[in-house]
Amino acid sequence: MLRTRELVRVLGPADRDRFIELAEQDPVVNVFADYRARLTNLDERWLGGQVWGRFVGDDLVAGCHLGANFVPVQCTPDDVGAFADVALRRRASVGTIVGPHDVVAALWEEVEARWQRPREVRASQPHLEMDRLPSVAPDPSVRLTTPRDLDLLYPACVAMYTEEVGVSPENDSGGGDLYRARVQQLIGRGWSLASFDERGVVFKAEVACATPYAAQVQGVWVRPDRRGEGLATRGMASVVHHVIGTGVAPVVSLYVNDWNTAARATYARVGFEQTATFSTVMF
Template identity: 50%
Template sequence: MLKTTAHVRALTPDDLPDLHRLLDRDPLVNLFVRNRVDSTKLQARWLGGQVWGYFEDGSLVSACHAGANLVPVEATPAALSAFAERVLADNIRPSSVVGPRDVVIPFWALLEPRWGPARSPRLSQPFMTMARDSRVAPDPRVRPVLIDEFDVLYPASVAMFTEEVGVDPEAGSRSGYRARVAQLISQGWSFAIIEDGRVLFKTEVGAATRDACQLQGVYVHPDLRGRGLAVPALAAVVRQVRQTVAPVVTLYVNDHNTAARRTYERVGFEQTTTFASILL
């Protein structure tokens, strides 16, 4: 019996056709990595990390985004072992490991003995999608945020991130987080209800491809929670992003956040798979 020859290496622009075919096996689940690949063309100066490929007998079988986030793509058990070896050998320490639950959990099992306990393991996150407008009447106040409203939006963004992730986004690089918020506004990917200089609701598109986009950072002002604001507001966001960004809208949410899950279900989102996130 012939032995399979396998290896891992950083992918280059020459590998884009093969990588696109791999990502297209599940364009919704692989949306984040496809967005990074499309926006950087695997140019190292823009990527801020690498995308590794796992090859068997010269064919690309699996991939892994290795930057601030570790995100495996169509990863086989053999690929996960090879990626884990590469991560540990290169002394990479990302902020999270994210992806389908059935891949992230065994991947983390290979890394945890060296890295120690995770700061926040989120092992069951429904991945939800929507390919139509909501049947809920949209809130007409929702609109794209203007760049001159940055100073109004920014505190709400910091509050949301701190509440959701459990760390202050300004702790590492205040300028980096400010730049990211400004970038999303400039792209037309930030949506909010702003009244009298106060953000009542906001969310943004964190990543998008020609097939789909992913919402993140859903926030309702604490004084207004539990009053039914989020459902019509998100219905408005879904309608607007389907018209201007991509036809399918996705998101993922912590399983224990029953209030958020019910909100998304009322809007019309349906769970299609389960993600997991290991926050380090």
């Protein structure tokens, strides 16, 4: 065990390129960690956490992003023991453990007895990808949002988050200020798309992160009274057209709960295909 600890350390700006090379071994699955490395240069002041690496000699062979999300990067089940003690030391700040199913399962087996009880474990989440424009016609009413849309968009984002996660983002210590700032940030980056009617948001989705290789979509939502009209299919076609058609990224990815058969059918109609299986442990 001592030898393993000696091979594991915090990564910093000098390690940025090596960590990105590691993430690029599977650039779509690792899009979140790759994006965070490019955005922050692995500087802890901007990460809001740390990135750790496991080395064999001079070679970086596995890593993890450890902030509000614990995200393994190119880990095998055998690697997770190297990061278990690190994760446990920061468990008070970790909201989710998320990544490839076999790695998350192995990590959770390692730390479960020493961690608090999770709020929920989503053991099987198909990871989907698409690298071409859809044959489904996009919804012409779906557009990039602007700062003027915030007052209508923010309640829809809160509703989506609460429905999906099971708790409101407004329950945080800032009373939702951080979440509202995140929505504003996505609008400013041109990563927020929505359609509207006289009652407010009809469909919405966001690009959560993007690299030269892939973009990950999150927050897909249709207002409950408008569900069953095919709006999600056409809306997601619009999202794919925006991401690929405007050069945001060449691949669109997302992951979905296996029990959400309606969403999975929507993504299949658009043209998404499963390439991996994720798991999420939520606290």
